Amino acid sequence: MDSQDLQRLKNKYDIIGNDAALNRALETAMAVAPTDLTVLVTGESGVGKENIPKIIHQNSLRKNGKYFAVNCGAIPEGTIDSELFGHERGSFTGAIETRKGYFEEADGGTLFLDEIGELPLTSQAKLLRVLQSGEFIKVGSSKVQKTDVRVIAATNIDLLHQIGKGKFRADLYYRLNTIQIRMPALRDRKEDIYLFFRKFSSDFSEKWGKVKVILTNDAIDLLIGYRWPGNIRELKNVAETVTALESERLTPTSGRCVVDAITLSKYMPKDEGNLLPAVAGESRGDSMPDSDRQMIIKAILDLKREVDDLRARLDSATPEVRSLKAADLGEEAEWQGLGAPVSSGEIGKVVDINPQETQDRDLSLRKSNLEIITKALEKHHGNRKLAAKEVGISERTLYRWIEKYHLD
Numbered sequence: 280m281d282s283q284d285l286q287r288l289k290n291k292y293d294i295i296g297n298d299a300a301l302n303r304a305l306e307t308a309m310a311v312a313p314t315d316l317t318v319l320v321t322g323e324s325g326v327g328k329e330n331i332p333k334i335i336h337q338n339s340l341r342k343n344g345k346y347f348a349v350n351c352g353a354i355p356e357g358t359i360d361s362e363l364f365g366h367e368r369g370s371f372t373g374a375i376e377t378r379k380g381y382f383e384e385a386d387g388g389t390l391f392l393d394e395i396g397e398l399p400l401t402s403q404a405k406l407l408r409v410l411q412s413g414e415f416i417k418v419g420s421s422k423v424q425k426t427d428v429r430v431i432a433a434t435n436i437d438l439l440h441q442i443g444k445g446k447f448r449a450d451l452y453y454r455l456n457t458i459q460i461r462m463p464a465l466r467d468r469k470e471d472i473y474l475f476f477r478k479f480s481s482d483f484s485e486k487w488g489k490v491k492v493i494l495t496n497d498a499i500d501l502l503i504g505y506r507w508p509g510n511i512r513e514l515k516n517v518a519e520t521v522t523a524l525e526s527e528r529l530t531p532t533s534g535r536c537v538v539d540a541i542t543l544s545k546y547m548p549k550d551e552g553n554l555l556p557a558v559a560g561e562s563r564g565d566s567m568p569d570s571d572r573q574m575i576i577k578a579i580l581d582l583k584r585e586v587d588d589l590r591a592r593l594d595s596a597t598p599e600v601r602s603l604k605a606a607d608l609g610e611e612a613e614w615q616g617l618g619a620p621v622s623s624g625e626i627g628k629v630v631d632i633n634p635q636e637t638q639d640r641d642l643s644l645r646k647s648n649l650e651i652i653t654k655a656l657e658k659h660h661g662n663r664k665l666a667a668k669e670v671g672i673s674e675r676t677l678y679r680w681i682e683k684y685h686l687d
């Protein structure tokens with residue numbers, strides 16, 4: 280593959296970076312695409328594994344067939360077999376009608392099994408069978424069915440380690456690992472780090488009408504020297520948070536928003552500086568879905584707008600009004616972020632408001648979030664995947680809400 284083809288591929292899939300290991304991964308994906316080989320995509324959390332199966336499918340002979348991405352970690356253990364292989368009517372409580380699973384639906388196409396390390400052992404045996412012979416059996420049925428599905432799996436955990444602990448079948452590992460595509464960690468592609476920051480920051484400022492953030496040289500050094508355990512996802516999070524919160528603090532002399540290392544370090548993880556908890560969560564390797572993060576950022580921006588509004592009102596108010604007691608705006612942000620952690624730090628300090636008012640607002644926010652979720656679930660007849668998509672949150676977050684508020 281020549282460098283022009285590679286660049287075209289990157290443009291098509293919005294892939295940034297010039298790293299040699301990234302280029303190798305993309306070239307391997309293109310080389311194996313036209314074969315029917317099973318592929319295992321490995322790499323730490325947040326390195327961009329999800330691009331690879333799409334590239335493979337869309338450049339394969341199956342490109343006109345169906346493509347499904349299934350997150351094995353997001354499906355409850357009790358329903359995963361039925362999701363993958365389907366079920367017969369009456370095979371368990373709630374199985375009101377016979378349902379096709381992904382392996383039947385994707386016949387002639389590609390199935391991307393993400394977080395394959397989370398698959399229960401019993402399902403692993405069934406997966407091995409379908410990989411070896413194309414055969415599977417619906418839950419509650421005795422009829423063997425055939426399917427023709429190409430499987431691409433991904434994991435951010437070490438499957439060999441899981442095999443050692445008896446949690447992953449060695450035979451399945453070797454069957455999946457026919458071709459392995461390893462996505463490099465961000466700390467190993469230092470020359471791409473600043474490129475990513477600029478791209479994420481400028482996309483963000485364009486989207487939200489913010490001033491572009493410019494980093495000083497020592498701030499760039501800080502970015503490049505950090506380990507980025509949450510990889511590209513973590514960097515994107517930092518870039519967007521910095522842009523959201525710093526872009527209005529313009530340097531008076533230049534009228535530009537220049538961020539130095541000290542300011543940037545406020546947004547970097549605790550051991551390297553002092554960090555907003557929302558970013559710290561990522562640094563522990565928690566894989567917060569992008570949709571959740573987008574909601575948190577939106578919540579931060581909404582809060583900031585409200586705070587500015589309040590500040591303007593207080594500025595024109597009487598001294599008595601100005602002395603209203605402090606309240607925790609961070610709590611509100613948490614509800615807006617559907618339970619995800621967010622810092623009250625910067626925001627909470629800006630203005631004092633009435634605690635009762637905040638409490639009332641918390642309750643009404645919680646209520647409106649519940650309403651949105653309930654409506655989405657109703658609209659999609661209880662289909663959590665579609666409901667989560669509509670609300671713009673991850674399936675996992677939706678499950679947490681359903682469990683916490685007994686929505687089913």
Ligand SMILES: Nc1ncnc2c1ncn2[C@@H]1O[C@H](COP(=O)(O)OP(=O)(O)OP(=O)(O)O)[C@@H](O)[C@H]1O
Binds near residue numbers: 322515569
């Ligand atoms: N080369 C890239 N260029 C631009 N954005 C990227 C690139 N690689 C990844 N991203 C972005 O980084 C984020 C994380 O990528 P992705 O979801 O594919 O990670 P992952 O490897 O599947 O992580 P996990 O194992 O936690 O699921 C996404 O927002 C994705 O769009």
Ligand SMILES: [Mg+2]
Binds near residue numbers: 328329393
């Ligand atoms: Mg992923």
